[in-house]
Amino acid sequence: MxxxxxxxxxxxxxxxxxxxxxxxxxxxxxxxxxxxxxxxxxxxxxxxxxxxxxxxxxxxxxxxxxxxxxxxxxxxxxxxxxxxxxxxxxxxxxxxxxxxxxxxxxxxQNTQAQPEVLGKQIFGHNLFQNRNLSFEPSSNLATPINYRLGPGDEVIIDIWGASENTIRQVISPEGSIQVKDLGPVHLNGMTVKEANAYLQREFSKIYSGIGGNDPNSQIRLTLGDIRTIQINIMGEVSVPGTYTLSAFSTVFHALYRAGGVNKIGSLRGIKLVRNGKTIETLDVYDFIMKGKMNDDIRVQEGDVIIVNPYESLVEIVGKVKRPMYYEMKPSETVASLLKYAGGFTGDAYKKAVRIIRKSGREHQVFNVDEMDYSVFRLDDGDMITTDAVLDRFENKVEISGAVYRAGLYQLDGTVNTVKQLIKKAEGLRGDAFLGHVLLDREREDLSHEMISIDLNGLMNGTVADIPLQKEDHLYIPSINDLKETETVSIYGEVLNPGTFLHSDNMSIEDLIIQAGGLSEAAATTRVSVTRRIKNPKSTTYSSKLAETFTFDIKDGLIMGDGNFQLQPFDMVQVRRSPAYQVQRTVTVAGEVLFSGSYSLLKKNERLSDLINRAGGITPEAYIMGGRLIRKMNDEEKRRERDVIRMAYSGEGKDSISTAKLAISETYTVGVDMGKALANPSSDYDIVLREGDMIYIPEYINTVKISGSVMYPNTVTWEGGKKLKHYVNMAGGYGDMAKKSKAYIVYLNGTVARAKKSDSHLIQPGCEIIVPSKKEKKRMQLAEIMGMSSMTATIAAMVATLTNTFK
Structure with a gap:
């Protein structure tokens, strides 16, 4: 079952x-x-x-x-x-x-293809195997007059005029239709044209207006539904057998239904057999190459289509438009194959092709010249190779350098010599160096030789012109190519300092204009020019490195010495005017009458000067808490980067922890504001610089205790109280406190060592900091017990997993 x-x-x-x-x-x-x-x-x-x-x-x-x-x-x-x-x-x-x-x-095809042709792409074989194409007969065609009627065809007989009627019947298996008042009408085997003439005669028997010399009614037979026919497709097709097709089908429709020819089937001699006789032999290549549809014969009931194996299959590779396998007839030649392959590609060598032939015992090679393409016949298994053109020129010369149209030129009747080639390139440029021109020539053995030419004499006619050969390359150097690029440089107080190309008769003012002009800070009284020391013929050592010239600049960039001209590689320096100063701004805030930004009036302006310009301090000011915050300049930033680099590179216990380095753009300068204001211009009175910010706070009567104390706190300042008092206010020292290392940070940025016996050190607003000792990590008993318990737990888990996966 x-x-x-x-x-x-x-x-x-x-x-x-x-x-x-x-x-x-x-x-x-x-x-x-x-x-x-x-x-x-x-x-x-x-x-x-x-x-x-x-x-x-x-x-x-x-x-x-x-x-x-x-x-x-x-x-x-x-x-x-x-x-x-x-x-x-x-x-x-x-x-x-x-x-x-x-x-x-x-x-x-995937399982039963012949081994010797498996994988070959044969021209035309995919025509009947492409599912995106359809060779189904069109159902919208007008009824062909040569179509022969048969059982199963539906006929439509229209009568119009004096008499009107429509008869629609299917031809019976006996080949006739039944017409009222007329009986059976036999139509089998008639063409549509013959059937119309026959019906004209038969229907005139029952319709008086049909026929005669002056008919008043017309009759016409057309087809409705078309019958199906059965044909046999035999031989080398993909699925041979019996097929049911539309009666409009042709040989091509039948081949498409059979899947086309197989790998060894022939497209060049498809036979249509009818009643035991071959009535037509079709060549599909004629349809593909020429569009000849007249060979596509309409099949009839009982027809047999026979596809024989191919006689000759050849392959063409190389420089053709369609390299693949082609089926050839015995009479066809190389010229026929090239036509099927679409002809040569543009880079093909067309003078000859090479043929490899399996002669039955050994391989043979044939070189077929162009004149023999139409007579050389091909055999089964031939492989034709078309080569590419050689990667070289047969008539090329080249010119480059100081000409107007450098490039490749053909060696012909108009270009045969050096002079003619220069003329073809539209002549020499003005910068051409005529004393030594180079001609690179390729010898027969593909080696090269260099020929030097006096082009000046050749152009004047004093030197004979030189004939050219193929692959010659004429190089005419430019005088600018034979020397270093000449430049001049300008630095200092110009808007666009840099390097510029040198020109003859170039002055300093010309270069300044190219550099965008002078900046506002430029000193017009001293412009220096540094010039190289160069003497190509010198044979002695010299310790002199350069020579310098100094000039003044007048208004409108008029030079004091108009005869001085820059030479290649001169370096111009425009100095900064010593009297030019940019405004420098400082800020004062807090308890002053007029806080805000101020510009320094002189270089050595001091702290007391700025406070006076701000209207002095207010009565609520806590002068001892006044502080100065300074912005780091470039030099200080450089030193800070050096310190960080040293900290990173240090090794061992003496290296600095980078986490303790305060990386900031500003820092606090410790000042004694009271002494500074009481003693103007003294050392207490600090000289200000750009970016400084002075802040004078209100009176603060608290003291902050932080660090290694039991409870960091802020308490009220009490005059005369010592360090111990304030530490006790924070709960006392912590377990890890460094009691002897306590220090005090004041509001003005100064720091002092805290002494137990000195009550004057602790001032309002200050902060007492008690540092901590380094904590040594010791493993307590509880930690040891916890680790032991954890180890035992992990061991038990591993044992459980091991038993589980056994």
Whole structure:
């Protein structure tokens, strides 16, 4: 039973809804009977399809069988195309059959292709195998007058004029139609033209207005639904057999339904046999290359199409437009093959081709010249190679350098000498160096020689012109190419300092103008020019490095010495005026009358001067807490970067921790504001610089205690109290406190060492900081016990996992 169901699945290569459905039991009984009668798989498939059996019905039978017997059908035995698709309700029998045949063709070509031609791309073979193309006959064609009627054709007979009627009937298997009052009318075998003439005569018997010399009614026969015919396609096609086609089908339609020719099938001699005689031999290449449709003969009932194996298959490779395999007739030549291959490509060597032939014992090679293309015939297995042109020129000369149109030129009647080549390049440029021109020439052995030419004499006629050879390269140097690029430089107080090209008669003011002019800070009384020391003929050592010239600049960039001209590689320096100063701004804030930004009036302006300019301090000011915040300048930033670099590179316990380095753009300068204001211009009175900010706070009567104390706190300042008092206010020293290292930071930025006995050190607003000792990490008993417990837990877990995976 299982074998029966496997056979059912392997049979269904095509699916459709074509005829009356068979029941599931009828399908099973049919398969059994077909096996017993020895019917082929293809024969049973065709008959079942015509009875309306679908893939869905087969799947249902399969499911019922598995549910009852419990034996699954092996899906691997189901044909590939059966697993891929099913036929929709709107799909025709012919379309479904065609799609399934194409799947069979693909599978058959992949498994049964001849080894010697497997993988070859043969010209024309894909014409009937491309699923994106359709060779189905058109259903919109007018009825051909040479179409022969037969059983199954639907005819439409229209009568109009004095009498009007329409008769629509299908020609019976006996070849006739039944007409009222006329009886059977035999139409089988007639063409449409013959049938119209015949009906004209027959219908005149029942319609008086048809026929005669002056008819008043007309009659015409046309086709409705077209009958189907059966033909046989034999030989080297993908799926040979019997096919049901439209009566409009041609040989090409039939080949498409059969999947086209296989790998060894011939496209050059397809035979159409009718009634045992060959009525036509078709050449598909004529259709592909010339579009000759007259060879596409319409097939008739019982026709046989025979595709024989190819006689000659040759391959062409190389520089042709369609390199592949081509089927050749015995009479065809190399010229025919080149035409099929689309001709040579643009870079092909067209004078000759090379042919490798398997002579039966050894290989042979033939070099066929261009004049023999039309007479040299090809044999089966020949391989034709078309080579590319050589990667060299047969008539090229080149000119480069100081000419107006450098490039490649052809060596011909107008360009044969050096002088003619220069003229062709539209002459020499003004910077051409004529004393030593180079001609690079390639010898016969592909080595090169250099020929020096006195072009000045050649152009004047005192030196003979030099004939050129192919591959010659004439180089005419420029005088600018033979020396270092001449530049001049300008630096200092100009808007766009840099390097510029040198020009003859160039002055300092010319260079300043190119550099955008002088900046506002430029000193016009001293512009220096530094010049190289150069003496190419010197034979003695000199310690002199350069020479310098100094000039004044007048208004409007008029030089004091108008005769001085810059030479190549001169370096111009425009100094900064010593009297030029940019405003420098400082800020004062806090308890002053007029806070805000102020510009310094002189270089050595001091702290007391600025406070006076701000209107002095207010009565609420806490002068002892006044502080100065200074912005770091470039030199200080450089020193800070050096310190950081040293800290990173240091090793051992003496290295500085970078985390303790205060990286900031500003820092606090410790000042004694009271002494500074009481003693103007003294050392207490600090000299200000750009970016300084002075802040004078209000009176603050608190003291902050932080660091290694029990409870860091801020308390009220009490005059005369010592360090111990304030530490006690913070709960006392911590366990790790460095008591002897305590220090005090004041509001003005100064720092002092805290002494236990000195009560005057602690001032309002200050901060007492008690540092901590370095903590030594010791493992306590509880930690040891915890680690032991953790180790035991991990060991137990590992043991459990080991036992689990055994």
């Amino acid at each position: 299982r074998r029966i169901f496997l056979l059912i699945f392997s049979l269904f290569l095509f699916t459709s809804l074509y005829a009356q459905r068979m029941s599931d039991e009828q399908v099973i009984q049919y398969v059994k009977a077909g096996q017993a009668a020895g019917k082929s798989q293809k024969q049973m498939t065709t008959e079942l399809l015509r009875r309306g059996v679908t893939q869905e019905q087969v799947l249902r039978i399969k499911s019922n069988y598995e549910a009852v017997k419990g034996e699954p059908v092996n899906a691997d035995n189901i044909p590939t195309q059966m697993r891929k698709r099913s036929v929709g309700l709107g799909e025709s029998y012919e379309a479904a059959e065609l799609e399934d045949q194409k799947a069979v063709i693909d599978e058959k």
